[in-house]
Structure formats: structure tokens, C-alpha cells
Amino acid sequence: MNWTPEELQAIIDEHDVVLFMKGTPSEPQCGFSNRAAQVIQQLGVEFAAVNVLSDARAIPSICAWSDFPTMPQVFINGELIGGSDIALEMLQDGSLKEMLDAGRQ
Amino acid sequence: MVSSSWVQEEVLKALPEATVEVIDLHGSGDHFHVRVISESFEGMRPLQRQRKILDVMKAHIPHPIHALDLKCMTPQQAQTAGETAFDPHGNGQGIHRHRLQRLKEEKQ
Numbered sequence: 001m002n003w004t005p006e007e008l009q010a011i012i013d014e015h016d017v018v019l020f021m022k023g024t025p026s027e028p029q030c031g032f033s034n035r036a037a038q039v040i041q042q043l044g045v046e047f048a049a050v051n052v053l054s055d056a057r058a059i060p061s062i063c064a065w066s067d068f069p070t071m072p073q074v075f076i077n078g079e080l081i082g083g084s085d086i087a088l089e090m091l092q093d094g095s096l097k098e099m100l101d102a103g104r105q
Numbered sequence: 106m107v108s109s110s111w112v113q114e115e116v117l118k119a120l121p122e123a124t125v126e127v128i129d130l131h132g133s134g135d136h137f138h139v140r141v142i143s144e145s146f147e148g149m150r151p152l153q154r155q156r157k158i159l160d161v162m163k164a165h166i167p168h169p170i171h172a173l174d175l176k177c178m179t180p181q182q183a184q185t186a187g188e189t190a191f192d193p194h195g196n197g198q199g200i201h202r203h204r205l206q207r208l209k210e211e212k213q
Contacts, residue, residue, distance in 0.1 A: 032172065035191070069163040070173060085174050085191075086151040 003061035016100065017047035018075040020062055025049050036072040036084035039091045043100065077104040106134030107169045116141060119161040124183075128190050135171040138190040142183045151177065 001007060012018050017040060023029030025037040040047050052058040052071055063069055066080050073080060074087045076099050081090060090096035109127040116125045116139060123143035130136040139158075146154045154177035162173060176189045 031191075032174070069159060069166040080152065082152045082155055083175075085176060086155065089151055089176075 001055070003055065003057050005065045008062060008065050011048060011050065012075045012078045015046075015048040016077055016104075017043065017045055019047060019049045019072060020052050020058075020075075021049055021072040022051070022053050024051055029053055030071070032070075032084045033072045036074055036087050039084065039087040039096075040074065042091060043097065045100065076100055077102075107165075108134065109137070112137050112139060112170070115161055115165065116158055119158050120145065130172070130174075130190070135169060136174075137170060137172070138174045138176075140176045140178070140183075140186075140189055142178055142180055144180060146177055146179045 019025075019036055019040050021028065021030075021033035021036060023033055025041065028034035028037055037049065040049075050058075052062060059071060062071075062073065066073055068080060068082070070083055072084055074082065074084075076096065081087065081096070081099070087096065090099070109129045112127045113125045116127075117123065120141065120143050122145070123141050125142075126140040128138040130138055141154075141158060145157075155175050158175060158177065162170070166173060174191050176186070178186060
């Protein structure tokens, strides 16, 4: 894994729900990443979690590629929805589930 | 390390007519909860709203601002939003600020 735009795109093409986070869902290394993982798990669907602390190149590469400055980042159907604040807001208002159910546009 | 009022001024550069509330989560000048209330958010998706703010703020992330928890809402949403601040370091797991305060008070 070299964190190229092509590799990152392949991950979000392959998985409908992708979470780029600090640590892992079972061992999160940041409160915001933990919150995002909790939100995603409440969707009750399979998701891919990528630990951005596994390689020093990960965070700068992902942030440049997605044009979003912070971690975590949540992708639904290949589209960035935002960080843990937006993920929680969209879980609570039901739009996260709606977006997932609507499938890829 | 930057101050809450500095963060507020920066956010206002992006949206001069907005109401901007800033909480320095740890008093350390690097983790902030920012609530932005603006009529202009009407009809915009959450990420579009944040991008308005991030266009200005991304130059300051990750230094001097390490964490930015953003809540962008319309005046209508703000009326019913209640407490939104979230502390990412409470017990290392992230915890709502109010609860953290309550736990502290219970200990005393």
C-alpha cells in the first residue's frame, strides 16, 4: 500500500462503507475516530476500516486526495460524507441509512 | 496554541454573517468545538456546509489546530440542537462534555 489516489479510490470503489480512522474499531486511538466507528457499527452493515496510523504517509496522502483536513473520514457508496461530527448527525437524522440504502448513484 | 476568539474570527472570514460559538475543549488552545449558525446553510448538505468553513480553516490544521469538531446548522436547527460539544479525550474514548462535567461533580 502506497496510499496513491488510485489505491485509495480502489478501496472506496470496493466497499460501500469505508472508515479511515486512527486505530481500529476495537482499539481506537482517538475519540473522534471512536465516535465514527461507533456510528458506523450502528448501521449494522459490513464496512472497511483503514488504520491511518499504520503508516506515516497515510494521513497526508488521504487528506490531499479527499481534500478534507481531518481524521476520521467516512465514505458511503464511494462518496465522502465527512468526519465523525457529520456521521453522527446523519445517523441521528436518518440520512446516513437513506444514503446507504439508495446505493451508488 | 490559539485562542477561541482567534478561531471565531477565522471562521467569520468564511461566513461573515454567521453566528459562531467556539469552545476550547481542553483549555489547551488546540482542540475546539465550533458551532456555526447561518441562514445560508439552508438546503446544503452537511459536507458542503463544512467545506465553507474548512476552506479557510484547513490552513490551520493540524497546526496550530489539532482537532476541530464542527457543527454547522441553520437557525431553525440551532433552536432544537441542545448541547453539541463533544470531548474526544474523555476517558480516551470520547465523551460528551456535559457528561464529563457531571462525572467530575459526582467525584467531588
